[in-house]
Amino acid sequence: MEEKWWQRSVVYQIYPRSFQDSDGDGIGDLTGITDRLEYIRELGTDTIWLSPIYKSPNDDNGYDISDYQDIMKEFGTMADFDRLLEKAHELGLKIVMDLVVNHSSDEHRWFVESRSSADNPYRDYYIWREGKNGAEPNNWCSCFGGSAWEFDSQTGMYYLHLFSKKQPDLNWDNPVVRDEIFRMMDWWLQKGIDGFRMDVISLISKPEGLPDGEPGPNGYASFLLAANGPHEHEYLQEMNRKVLSRYDLLTVGECAGVTLEEAKSYANLDGSELSMVFQFEHMEADFHPILGRYAEQCKDLPKLKEIMSRWQRELEGVAWNSLYWDNHDQPRIVSRYGSESEEHRERSAKMLATCLHMMQGTPYVYQGEELGMTNYPWTGIDQINDIESLGNYRDYRARGYMTEEEGIRMMRQRSRDNARTPMQWDATSEAGFTTGKPWLPVNPNYVYINAAEQLRRPDSVFHYYQKLIALRRKMDVIVYGHYELLEPDHPDLFIYTRSYGYESLLVVCNFSEREQGYKIPEKYQNAEILIANYPEPAPDGTLRPWECVVYHRT
Ligand code: GLC
Numbered sequence: 001m002e003e004k005w006w007q008r009s010v011v012y013q014i015y016p017r018s019f020q021d022s023d024g025d026g027i028g029d030l031t032g033i034t035d036r037l038e039y040i041r042e043l044g045t046d047t048i049w050l051s052p053i054y055k056s057p058n059d060d061n062g063y064d065i066s067d068y069q070d071i072m073k074e075f076g077t078m079a080d081f082d083r084l085l086e087k088a089h090e091l092g093l094k095i096v097m098d099l100v101v102n103h104s105s106d107e108h109r110w111f112v113e114s115r116s117s118a119d120n121p122y123r124d125y126y127i128w129r130e131g132k133n134g135a136e137p138n139n140w141c142s143c144f145g146g147s148a149w150e151f152d153s154q155t156g157m158y159y160l161h162l163f164s165k166k167q168p169d170l171n172w173d174n175p176v177v178r179d180e181i182f183r184m185m186d187w188w189l190q191k192g193i194d195g196f197r198m199d200v201i202s203l204i205s206k207p208e209g210l211p212d213g214e215p216g217p218n219g220y221a222s223f224l225l226a227a228n229g230p231h232e233h234e235y236l237q238e239m240n241r242k243v244l245s246r247y248d249l250l251t252v253g254e255c256a257g258v259t260l261e262e263a264k265s266y267a268n269l270d271g272s273e274l275s276m277v278f279q280f281e282h283m284e285a286d287f288h289p290i291l292g293r294y295a296e297q298c299k300d301l302p303k304l305k306e307i308m309s310r311w312q313r314e315l316e317g318v319a320w321n322s323l324y325w326d327n328h329d330q331p332r333i334v335s336r337y338g339s340e341s342e343e344h345r346e347r348s349a350k351m352l353a354t355c356l357h358m359m360q361g362t363p364y365v366y367q368g369e370e371l372g373m374t375n376y377p378w379t380g381i382d383q384i385n386d387i388e389s390l391g392n393y394r395d396y397r398a399r400g401y402m403t404e405e406e407g408i409r410m411m412r413q414r415s416r417d418n419a420r421t422p423m424q425w426d427a428t429s430e431a432g433f434t435t436g437k438p439w440l441p442v443n444p445n446y447v448y449i450n451a452a453e454q455l456r457r458p459d460s461v462f463h464y465y466q467k468l469i470a471l472r473r474k475m476d477v478i479v480y481g482h483y484e485l486l487e488p489d490h491p492d493l494f495i496y497t498r499s500y501g502y503e504s505l506l507v508v509c510n511f512s513e514r515e516q517g518y519k520i521p522e523k524y525q526n527a528e529i530l531i532a533n534y535p536e537p538a539p540d541g542t543l544r545p546w547e548c549v550v551y552h553r554t
Contacts, residue, residue, distance in 0.1 A: 037088055
C-alpha cells in the first residue's frame with residue numbers, strides 16, 4: 001500500500017473562539033492562532049484542523065455559516081487568514097478547514113432568497129415541504145431539541161433543519177447546490193489549504209419521501225434517520241472526482257450514525273471518497289441506554305473496548321481509522337474516563353493518551369487535551385452558552401426527566417462547553433487567553449494546569465504527548481501494526497497488542513484507581529519499555545492506579 005502523508009500525522013484541533021485572543025475582545029482570533037503556531041509545532045503535531053472561521057451570526061458558534069468565502073469579523077480578516085496559512089506552511093504545519101455544508105445559516109444569501117417566495121430560483125437550495133394535517137411534515141427531531149421543521153409564514157411552508165432553526169439543511173439532491181459547494185471548496189483549495197473536516201457529512205442525502213420514524217422518549221424520531229441516505233456515497237464520489245482527487249488532501253467526514261459497513265465506503269483505502277471518518281460509537285459507550293447523552297454517565301469499560309477493538313479489527317486493510325477522545329463537542333476525557341484528583345489527574349491523562357495513540361489510525365488532539373485540561377465546575381444553567389446543552393436541558397426539564405440541580409450536574413459531566421472554556425496558557429490573569437473578559441469563563445484550575453508550567457517540566461502531560469507523537473512518526477508498528485485485544489471482559493484493564501513483521505507492542509492500561517494484578521505474557525517479560533507513566537514498573541508486576549506501560553519487542 002502506498003503511504004499517504006496523513007497516515008503518519010497527528011492532528012491538532014483548534015476551536016478558534018477559545019484558543020488565543022490577540023485584541024482583548026475576549027474572543028480568540030486568527031492572529032492569536034498565528035502567534036501560537038510554534039507551540040503546536042513543538043508538540044510535534046503536523047496538521048491543524050481549524051473549527052469554522054467563516055462569517056457567521058454565531059447561533060452555533062460558527063457552525064452556521066452566512067458566507068463561505070468570508071471570515072467571521074471577531075476572528076479577523078482574509079488577510080489574517082492568508083498570513084496564518086503562510087506561516088503555518090513555513091513551519092511545516094498543514095491546515096485542514098472545517099466544511100459545514102449539510103446546512104448553512106438562515107442569514108446566508110441563498111436562504112434569504114429561498115424563503116422569499118416559492119418560485120425563487122434559490123427555493124430548491126433548501127428542503128421545503130407543506131405541513132401534514134396542520135402540523136410538521138414529519139416527526140423528526142432536531143439534534144438541539146424540538147422539531148426539525150420550522151414554519152415560515154412568508155410562503156406558508158416548513159423548512160427542514162436537523163440542527164437549530166437558524167441552520168436550514170441544504171438540498172444536496174439539487175445538482176446546482178452541489179456545484180456551488182464544489183466551486184467554493186475549490187476556491188479554498190486554490191489558496192493552498194490541505195484538506196477538509198466535513199461537518200455531519202453523513203446527513204447530506206435525505207431518505208426518499210422523508211418518512212416518519214419511531215418516536216423516542218422525547219416524542220420525536222431521531223434526526224439520525226437522515227444518516228447514510230440513498231445518495232450519500234454517490235455525492236461524495238462526485239465531490240471526490242470533481243474536487244478532492246485533484247489535490248493531495250486529508251479529508252475526514254464527521255459521520256453521525258455511521259456503521260462499520262458504511263465506514264468501509266466512506267474511508268476506503270481506494271481513495272474514492274474520504275481519507276477517514278469520525279465515528280461516534282465509542283463516544284456513546286457511556287450514554288444512558290434510554291435518555292442518551294444528557295443523563296448520568298454509564299461507564300462500561302468492556303463495552304468501550306469492544307467498540308474500539310471492532311473498529312480497529314474491521315477497518316484493517318480496507319479503510320482508515322481516526323482516533324479521538326476530545327473535541328469541541330465532547331466533555332474532557334480526563335473528567336470522563338480518568339481522574340480529576342490532584343494525585344491522579346496527570347497520570348490518568350497520560351494513560352488515556354497512551355491507550356488511544358498506540359492504536360491504528362490518525363490521532364486527533366484537541367486544544368488543552370495535551371495538558372490534561374478538565375471539565376468546568378458549572379454552578380448554574382445561566383453560565384452555559386452551548387445551544388445543544390441548553391436545547392436538551394429545556395427538553396428534559398419540560399418532560400420532567402430532571403430537576404434544575406440534576407441539570408447542572410449533567411452540564412458538569414456532559415456539556416459541550418466543558419471543551420470550549422479558554423485554552424490555559426499560563427498562570428497570569430485569564431490564563432493568558434485574553435486581556436479582556438473571556439466569552440466563556442476560564443477554568444479556575446488554570447493556576448496549576450497551564451501550558452507554561454508544563455513546558456518547563458519534563459514529566460508533564462505535554463511532554464508525554466510529545467513523546468507519543470514522536471514515536472508514531474518513526475515506528476511502522478504504530479502506524480500499521482495488526483491489532484488484537486486481550487482480556488476483553490476485564491472491567492478495569494484495557495490491554496492490546498500491535499504487531500508488524502518481527503516487531504510487536506503490548507499496551508497495558510489501568511482505567512482505574514485500583515491496583516490490579518496482571519501477569520505479562522511471557523513474550524514481553526524481558527521486552528524494552530517504550531513508554532510508561534510511572535518511572536519504573538512495580539517489582540511484583542502489580543499495575544498501580546491509572547498505570548500504563550507499552551512493551552516493545554523486536
Ligand atoms: C457538528 C459539529 C457541532 C455542530 C453540528 C452542527 O456535529 O461538530 O459542533 O453543532 O455539527 O453543525
